[in-house]
Amino acid sequence: xxxxxxxxxxxxxxxxxxxxxxxxxxxxxxxxxxxxxxxxxxxxxxxxxxxxxxxxxxxxxxxxxxxxxxxxxxxxxxxxxxxxxxxxxxxxxxxxxxxxxxxxxxxxxxxxxxxxxxxxxxxxxxxxxxxxxxxxxxxxxxxxxxxxxxxxxxxxxxxxxxxxx
Amino acid sequence: xxxxxxxxxxxxxxxxxxxxxxxxxxxxxxxxxxxxxxxxxxxxxxxxxxxxxxxxxxxxxxxxxxxxxxxxxxxxxxxxxxxxxxxxxxxxxxxxxxxxxxxxxxxxxxxxxxxxxxxxxxxxxxxxxxxxxxxxxxxxxxxxxxxxxxxxxxxxxxxxxxxxxxxxxxx
Numbered sequence: 001x002x003x004x005x006x007x008x009x010x011x012x013x014x015x016x017x018x019x020x021x022x023x024x025x026x027x028x029x030x031x032x033x034x035x036x037x038x039x040x041x042x043x044x045x046x047x048x049x050x051x052x053x054x055x056x057x058x059x060x061x062x063x064x065x066x067x068x069x070x071x072x073x074x075x076x077x078x079x080x081x082x083x084x085x086x087x088x089x090x091x092x093x094x095x096x097x098x099x100x101x102x103x104x105x106x107x108x109x110x111x112x113x114x115x116x117x118x119x120x121x122x123x124x125x126x127x128x129x130x131x132x133x134x135x136x137x138x139x140x141x142x143x144x145x146x147x148x149x150x151x152x153x154x155x156x157x158x159x160x161x162x163x164x165x
Numbered sequence: 166x167x168x169x170x171x172x173x174x175x176x177x178x179x180x181x182x183x184x185x186x187x188x189x190x191x192x193x194x195x196x197x198x199x200x201x202x203x204x205x206x207x208x209x210x211x212x213x214x215x216x217x218x219x220x221x222x223x224x225x226x227x228x229x230x231x232x233x234x235x236x237x238x239x240x241x242x243x244x245x246x247x248x249x250x251x252x253x254x255x256x257x258x259x260x261x262x263x264x265x266x267x268x269x270x271x272x273x274x275x276x277x278x279x280x281x282x283x284x285x286x287x288x289x290x291x292x293x294x295x296x297x298x299x300x301x302x303x304x305x306x307x308x309x310x311x312x313x314x315x316x317x318x319x320x321x322x323x324x325x326x327x328x329x330x331x332x333x334x335x336x
Contacts, residue, residue, distance in 0.1 A: 129217060135247075136228040138258075141265040142246045143231070146280060147322055148287050150245035 003030075007037050015041075015048045257321055264317050271311070279311060286319050294319040 010027050013019040019027065031038045142149065210229065214222045235243065250258065268276065286294050297303060298316050307315065 129213070132213070133221065133225060136225060136232075137265075138250065138262070139232060139243055139247060140228050141262065142250060143235075143243055144276075144280070145261075145265060145268070145283060145318070147246070147283065147318070149249035150242050151326075 004034075004037060007034075008040060011037070011041055011044055015044045253321075260317065261321060264314055264321075267310070268314055275311065278306075279315065282307070282315055283318060286315065287322050288325055290324050291319070 007027060007030050010019055010023055014024055014027055031041055214225060217225065232240070232243075250261075253261070268279065271279070286297065289297065295316075298312060298319060303312065303315075
């Protein structure tokens, strides 16, 4: 099985004329005795023949003009094509706007339902319960430590805290 | 060049997005606190607690009962304290929670002593707090662990407002 794979690799080099002479000899010997590889060889030869017959269209002044005219036409069709072809023609400010819109959307989606607009009547989810537990623990902590945070001027102390936990 | 621009924009917006999410989380937590306080005494409580494992349920019940026992004034005061607490940075809040978890491990009589000391400390300016905590008397009265807790709280707590400014509205 492995030898077939090796011979097929050799075949590709062979039909492209890159296989060394001694390996080419061994390959021809194998093709005489293996009909499967021989058929594959024929197919490869056919493929190479077709490829060698294919020619690029000649570039002329007329074809150049036609290409330029088509590009101009595409540009004049407006920004919808720019979007369709990706961000190739996007100016940097458009990226900024897109990113800002994404952030705003994330903020809106993560905002809670305001009281009065929608009720929090579904406290059964694990996330909700964990948040409630955290709030309860915080309330207990504030009650127990009685730090007087509600007193005037009890804003947060700035940057004197040691390492976070 | 375009990739550099994109990277620059993403890097510039990253702190903005983080801050926005932090604000959203705070609003949500604040909202949640409001909701928790409204929950007190409501029939929803049983439904809420039934979804929890026994250990967590009993802890929550205990905390809710403690809140139930508060007068409306005390509840209002607690709510105001919580609103102030939410204005702290996430790091400060984590720090205080960690302190509280260590505080909870102490025996009840030591906790009472610490509470008293905290009340004294919060009346002092920052430098006086540190001087007080370093005094030999304090070292005799409190263990190393307790002194460390007091020092950490003293660092986080804002200094008291001078009496003549206390009556003025906060900006």
